[in-house]
Protein backbone atom coordinates (compact mmCIF):
# COMPACT_ATOMS: atom_id res chain seq x y z
CA UNK A 1 0.00 0.00 0.00
CA UNK A 2 1.36 3.39 -0.92
CA UNK A 3 1.37 6.58 1.13
CA UNK A 4 -1.71 8.74 1.03
CA UNK A 5 -1.62 11.71 -1.29
CA UNK A 6 -1.87 14.72 1.02
CA UNK A 7 -2.11 18.37 0.16
CA UNK A 8 -4.25 21.47 0.20
CA UNK A 9 -4.42 25.16 -0.55
CA UNK A 10 -1.58 27.62 -0.06
CA UNK A 11 -2.78 28.92 3.33
CA UNK A 12 -3.70 25.51 4.77
CA UNK A 13 -7.42 26.17 5.35
CA UNK A 14 -8.34 23.34 2.98
CA UNK A 15 -6.63 19.98 3.29
CA UNK A 16 -7.16 16.62 1.66
CA UNK A 17 -5.88 13.09 2.09
CA UNK A 18 -6.38 10.57 -0.67
CA UNK A 19 -5.78 6.84 -0.42
CA UNK A 20 -5.58 4.97 -3.69
CA UNK A 21 -3.71 5.63 -6.87
CA UNK A 22 -4.47 8.22 -9.57
CA UNK A 23 -6.39 6.97 -12.58
CA UNK A 24 -5.41 9.86 -14.88
CA UNK A 25 -2.62 12.44 -14.74
CA UNK A 26 -2.60 15.23 -17.27
CA UNK A 27 -1.88 18.77 -18.27
CA UNK A 28 -4.94 20.47 -19.75
CA UNK A 29 -4.67 23.39 -22.14
CA UNK A 30 -8.39 24.14 -22.47
CA UNK A 31 -9.57 27.76 -22.27
CA UNK A 32 -11.06 27.23 -18.86
CA UNK A 33 -7.79 25.92 -17.44
CA UNK A 34 -5.99 28.90 -18.96
CA UNK A 35 -8.38 31.38 -17.37
CA UNK A 36 -8.33 29.88 -13.94
CA UNK A 37 -4.59 29.30 -13.83
CA UNK A 38 -3.56 32.59 -15.42
CA UNK A 39 -1.14 30.69 -17.65
CA UNK A 40 -1.17 28.14 -20.46
CA UNK A 41 -2.52 25.01 -18.76
CA UNK A 42 -3.62 23.31 -15.58
CA UNK A 43 -2.05 20.14 -14.18
CA UNK A 44 -4.25 17.48 -12.63
CA UNK A 45 -4.33 14.11 -10.93
CA UNK A 46 -7.67 12.32 -10.98
CA UNK A 47 -8.50 9.79 -8.26
CA UNK A 48 -11.45 7.58 -7.36
CA UNK A 49 -13.68 9.74 -5.11
CA UNK A 50 -14.06 6.90 -2.60
CA UNK A 51 -10.56 7.38 -1.17
CA UNK A 52 -10.83 11.14 -0.58
CA UNK A 53 -10.97 12.80 2.86
CA UNK A 54 -11.52 16.56 2.89
CA UNK A 55 -11.07 19.15 5.61
CA UNK A 56 -12.00 22.82 5.40
CA UNK A 57 -14.64 24.63 3.45
CA UNK A 58 -13.95 25.42 -0.18
CA UNK A 59 -15.84 27.92 -2.28
CA UNK A 60 -17.42 26.26 -5.31
CA UNK A 61 -17.90 27.55 -8.80
CA UNK A 62 -19.89 25.57 -11.38
CA UNK A 63 -18.93 25.86 -15.01
CA UNK A 64 -19.49 24.06 -18.27
CA UNK A 65 -16.15 22.81 -19.54
CA UNK A 66 -14.83 23.10 -23.08
CA UNK A 67 -15.99 19.50 -23.52
CA UNK A 68 -19.58 20.49 -22.67
CA UNK A 69 -19.50 18.61 -19.34
CA UNK A 70 -20.39 20.52 -16.18
CA UNK A 71 -17.74 20.63 -13.51
CA UNK A 72 -17.32 22.25 -10.15
CA UNK A 73 -14.12 24.03 -9.25
CA UNK A 74 -13.28 24.22 -5.56
CA UNK A 75 -10.95 26.93 -4.35
CA UNK A 76 -9.94 28.46 -1.04
CA UNK A 77 -11.95 31.58 -0.11
CA UNK A 78 -8.98 32.92 1.85
CA UNK A 79 -5.93 32.41 -0.36
CA UNK A 80 -7.71 31.77 -3.68
CA UNK A 81 -5.78 28.59 -4.54
CA UNK A 82 -7.63 26.18 -6.81
CA UNK A 83 -7.55 22.83 -5.01
CA UNK A 84 -9.88 20.28 -6.57
CA UNK A 85 -12.52 19.67 -9.22
CA UNK A 86 -15.57 17.44 -9.20
CA UNK A 87 -17.77 16.40 -12.11
CA UNK A 88 -21.53 16.00 -11.87
CA UNK A 89 -21.49 13.59 -14.82
CA UNK A 90 -18.72 11.51 -13.18
CA UNK A 91 -19.34 11.76 -9.42
CA UNK A 92 -16.99 8.81 -8.83
CA UNK A 93 -14.00 10.93 -9.87
CA UNK A 94 -12.11 13.61 -7.95
CA UNK A 95 -9.33 15.69 -9.52
CA UNK A 96 -6.73 17.69 -7.63
CA UNK A 97 -4.42 20.39 -8.88
CA UNK A 98 -1.01 18.71 -9.03
CA UNK A 99 0.91 21.45 -7.24
CA UNK A 100 -1.55 21.41 -4.32
CA UNK A 101 0.19 18.21 -3.18
CA UNK A 102 2.57 18.50 -0.24
CA UNK A 103 4.98 16.63 -2.52
CA UNK A 104 4.23 17.75 -6.09
CA UNK A 105 7.03 15.50 -7.41
CA UNK A 106 4.51 12.65 -7.11
CA UNK A 107 2.72 14.06 -10.16
CA UNK A 108 3.65 11.89 -13.16
CA UNK A 109 1.74 13.31 -16.13
CA UNK A 110 1.24 10.99 -19.07
CA UNK A 111 -1.03 13.08 -21.29
CA UNK A 112 -1.85 16.57 -22.48
CA UNK A 113 -5.51 17.35 -23.17
CA UNK A 114 -6.99 20.08 -25.35
CA UNK A 115 -3.80 20.72 -27.31
CA UNK A 116 -6.05 22.43 -29.91
CA UNK A 117 -6.29 25.34 -27.43
CA UNK A 118 -2.58 25.38 -26.54
CA UNK A 119 -0.35 28.38 -27.18
CA UNK A 120 3.07 28.37 -28.83
CA UNK A 121 4.51 29.83 -25.63
CA UNK A 122 3.18 26.99 -23.49
CA UNK A 123 5.52 24.17 -24.47
CA UNK A 124 4.94 20.81 -22.79
CA UNK A 125 6.95 17.60 -22.92
CA UNK A 126 6.48 16.26 -26.49
CA UNK A 127 6.91 12.69 -25.22
CA UNK A 128 3.50 12.87 -23.52
CA UNK A 129 0.39 11.53 -25.24
CA UNK A 130 -1.35 14.46 -26.91
CA UNK A 131 -5.12 14.73 -27.20
CA UNK A 132 -6.67 17.48 -29.32
CA UNK A 133 -9.67 17.50 -26.99
CA UNK A 134 -10.62 15.40 -23.98
CA UNK A 135 -10.36 11.63 -24.56
CA UNK A 136 -13.67 9.86 -24.12
Ligand SMILES: [Zn+2]
Nearest residue numbers: 009011076079
Ligand atom coordinates in the same frame (compact mmCIF):
# COMPACT_ATOMS: atom_id res chain seq x y z
ZN1 LIG B 1 -6.17 28.74 1.48
Ligand SMILES: [Zn+2]
Nearest residue numbers: 028029030033
Ligand atom coordinates in the same frame (compact mmCIF):
# COMPACT_ATOMS: atom_id res chain seq x y z
ZN1 LIG C 1 -8.84 22.15 -19.02
